[in-house]
Every structure is written in C-alpha cells, then in structure tokens.
Amino acid sequence: MDPHKRSATIEIINDTGSVLAVGRYGTDKTGYAEMLTAGRKFQNRVWAVEGSNGIGRHIARRLVHDGETVLDVPAKLSAQVRVFATGNGRKTDPVDAHSVAMAALHSPNLRRVETDPELVMLGMLADRRDELGRARTQTVNRLHRLLLELFPGGAKKFLSAMQARALVATIKPRDPVGKTRRRLTVELIAELEGIDRKIKAADAELRQLVTDRGSTLMDLHGIGPSSAARLLADVGDIHRFRDRNRFASWNGTAPLDASSGEQQRHRLSRAGNRRINRVLHVMAVVQLRHRTTGRAYFDARKSAGKTSMEAMxxxxxxxxxxxxxxxxxxxxxxxxxxxxxxxGTTLDSSVTGLTPHTDPSEKPLPGPANTQANPTPAGVS
Incomplete structure (x- = not known):
C-alpha cells in the first residue's frame, strides 16, 4: 500500500511477485470498506504499508484493529526498490505501491505493526507535551521582546510568569503606547501562566502512566516524564532490536563508517528517529550540567583528545x-x-560506576546478536 491522507493505492502480488490486482481507494469509511473487501478475497494475506509510523499510521492501525496482519515498510527501503526497478526513480502511486510490495516480499525482517492502547495514549500525550513546550517558548520570546521595550536592558533570560508579573508591577506608563505595551505584556503573562498549568498537569499524568507501566526510565538522570513517554511510545517492543548497536543505529547515535582506502574515519549520522535522538541530547545536556558519571565520561573523552562535539x-x-x-x-x-x-529478580541495569572505554560503544555498525544485559555495564547515569 502507498498511503496518503485521503487515498490509498494498493497492489496485490503473490509469493513469486506476480501482480494479481491493483486499486485505488479512499480512506473514508466507504473507501476503506471497499479496500478491505478487495484484500480479503485472498487467503493468507499480509498488508505491507509504507510509513506506518508516519502518513500511513492512521490506516495501518485501522487494519490491525480489524484483525489484519500489517508490516511496516520504511519509505527509504521502498524508494531503493523503485530506483533499481525502473532505473529512473519515476514516482507515481501505482509504482510506489509496487515498490512497497516488492520490498515487503524480499525483506524478511520488517516490523509487524501492533497497537498497544497504552503506548498509543502515551504517544498522544507526549506529542501534546511537546506542543505545550513549544508554545511556552514562543510565549516567553514574545514576552521578552515587550519587556525589552518596557525596561532598559529587558529581563533575565530564564523568566517565570511570577517574576514577570512582579517586574511589570513596578512600572506605570503614562503615554498611550506604553499603556498598550504594558497591557499586552500582562496578557502574555496570563497566557504563560495558563501554559505552565497545562504543562504541570501533563507531566503529572505522564509520570503516573509511565510508572503504572512499570518503567524505571525516570530513574535515569536527565529523563523526565515526557522523555520517558516518548521512549516508550516510539520504541514499543524493545525486543525488536537485536542488540544495543541496532538500537543506536535506529536512534541515530551510531556513527556512520566513511572510511576509504587507508583512511579510517566515521561521520555523524543524521538518520534515525530524530525525536529519540533529541531525548538523548537533552539527557546528555542535563548530565553535563551536574556532577554525574556522564560528566566524568565527557571530560575523559576530551582529555583523550576529542573535541567537545565528538565527546558529546x-x-x-x-x-x-x-x-x-x-x-x-x-x-x-x-x-x-x-x-x-x-x-522475580531482574537483570542488573544499574548504570553507576562508569569505566570509560570506546570499543563497543562507538561501533558504527551492528555487531553480533546479543540481547543480554551486560553484567558489569559501563553505563552513564
């Protein structure tokens, strides 16, 4: 399936790659029912949906809810199939659907789409928390602009609503422009207070949901309720990653091998799940601000000749x-x-007592399958 917001193009193939049927259907109630009927004419069927975590998420979840087996085909994988199949990368909905079908036929390790109501809810609330954070940043920026015009030099960088209200109470402009500016500032402060209340409530709800699920992610230094919820929602079943190197490749923290001839080097990966990569970046920044083993590891890497960016x-x-x-x-x-x-007793996941080393932690490519926890982990807390 090549899904879109209001339509979906499907191609049905057998195990030899022969095309059995092609169709384009709407994603409304009627179109979806017609598409499902067309698919159910074939026994032992498997649906391959491109981008089940993106544009195809809404229709993939509907299929899973109706008892269908759905595989997630990454867009990059189907794009590679399309380029090699046509030679010119021509892109139409039927061509895309054929590329998705062929990618699913010849890729044995595609992820099966499953819906966990708790994880879906965590993902929705994490998205809402992120939106509130962005709204707060925008409101604070507008507030700083007005305060700079009201007070010479403006206000301090990290300003709370209470501090802003106390600051505005010390000035009483007499001119019409000043009065208007002060009124708008008071309105922004009220908006900021409302956003802060919503953020506090969202954090409390996320903290409770994460705890109820039995996760201990929030015990790690630098992981808050929203970050823990984002990890749980986006990762899903951690067993789908063969080892920690696969996980690092998925979240974009594993460097890419860019060696050529005698020159051995690696470069920064800009692929992977950028939301999880951001969670890791925030976690690292928080650890660097305090005396943690993460800070000690960072300093050790710099002492070994790494730049600040490389150590990060x-x-x-x-x-x-x-x-x-x-x-x-x-x-x-x-x-x-x-x-x-x-x-019962679980495997030790303690991350205290860092012993800095680089061998397994900086591998650019996944290594041998190993999902066992390290009995003496060289982690960072």
Missing part, C-alpha cells in the same frame, strides 16, 4: 546503551509479571 556524540552513544539496557530489563520484568509468569 560519544556520550550520547553511551546513553543510548544505558537506555537500551534499562528498557530491556523493564520489559523482561514486565513479561515475568504478566499472566502466566511471575515476578
């Missing part, structure tokens, strides 16, 4: 390992506590 990238790679171990331990504990299992 190494730290983010280490933090990716820490999060992977923690989520793996949480998942195993959750599985043992589920019906049919029992609670």
């Amino acid at each position: 990238r190494s730290l983010k790679r280490q933090l990716s390992n820490v999060i992977f171990r923690r989520m793996l331990a949480d998942q195993r504990r959750r599985e043992k506590a589920s019906p049919g299992g029992h609670s």
